[in-house]
Amino acid sequence: MHQLPKxxxxxxxxxxxxxxxxxxKGCSRTYLLIDGKEVTNWFSLEGDFTFSSNSLYHQxxxxxxxxxxxxxxxxxxxxxxxxxxxxxxxxxxxWGRVIHQExxxxxxxxxxxRLSLTAKERYERFITGxxxxxxxxxxxxxxxxxxxxQQHLSALRADIRF
Numbered sequence: 001m002h003q004l005p006k007x008x009x010x011x012x013x014x015x016x017x018x019x020x021x022x023x024x025k026g027c028s029r030t031y032l033l034i035d036g037k038e039v040t041n042w043f044s045l046e047g048d049f050t051f052s053s054n055s056l057y058h059q060x061x062x063x064x065x066x067x068x069x070x071x072x073x074x075x076x077x078x079x080x081x082x083x084x085x086x087x088x089x090x091x092x093x094x095w096g097r098v099i100h101q102e103x104x105x106x107x108x109x110x111x112x113x114r115l116s117l118t119a120k121e122r123y124e125r126f127i128t129g130x131x132x133x134x135x136x137x138x139x140x141x142x143x144x145x146x147x148x149x150q151q152h153l154s155a156l157r158a159d160i161r162f
Contacts, residue, residue, distance in 0.1 A: 002074045010066040010074070011052040017062060019076040020051040026072025027136050030064050031144070040144040043133060049099060055079065069137060114147050122146045123156050 001024070004010075010028065011017045028050050030042035041064070044050040052062030056079055068074075085092045113122055126146060127134060134142065143153040 002076065004068055004072050004074055006068055006071050008068045008072075010050060010068065011055070011062050012065055013063060014061045015052075016060060017052040017055040018078055020049055020056055020079060020082055021066075022075040022077070023048050023050065024073040024075060026074070027069045027133075028066050028072070029069055029137070029141055029145075030066050031141075032064050038144065040141045043130070043137065043141075043145070045133070051079075056082075069141075119146065119148045119152055120156050120160070122148075123153065124160065 004026075010021050013033065023044055023046055025046055027046075028044045029040050030044070030050065031038045031040045033039075042050075044066075050066050052064065052066070054060045054062045059079070082096075086096055087093075113125060117125070123146060126142065139153055139157075140150045143150040146153065148156075
């Protein structure tokens with residue numbers, strides 16, 4: 001168990017991470033640098049796993065940052081130990097499969113929504129699908145996640161009353 005401060009980086013671009021992380025308490029965001037801008041592509045909360053995709057799947061340096069957005073309680077497991085659990089424990093293997101299926105479906109939905117919904121519709125779905133996150137996460141990170149500017153998100157929020 002690790003108690004880590006806000007703004008601590010669990011993973012960084014170009015670094016091969018040797019662990020996957022389970023969040024007991026706290027919140028993180030995964031982001032990329034694109035043309036010098038931070039683009040948030042995921043949020044992880046209590047009960048979620050977070051990791052460097054390249055490190056977990058290919059044992060190569062990562063392309064993303066995972067930053068804690070709150071003081072957090074994190075458990076880490078070495079990736080080889082996690083893989084051994086997947087190989088030797090059917091319950092853990094199925095649990096991992098279900099987690100990855102749900103994440104894949106959520107990522108596909110996000111991509112489709114970015115291509116087919118208006119900014120207002122994306123924000124409304126974010127709010128209904130992530131209750132409470134809006135009060136925990138910087139609005140600039142949410143705007144980036146939804147594919148809009150922070151100014152546009154602020155204007156939408158002024159027009160929408162939940």
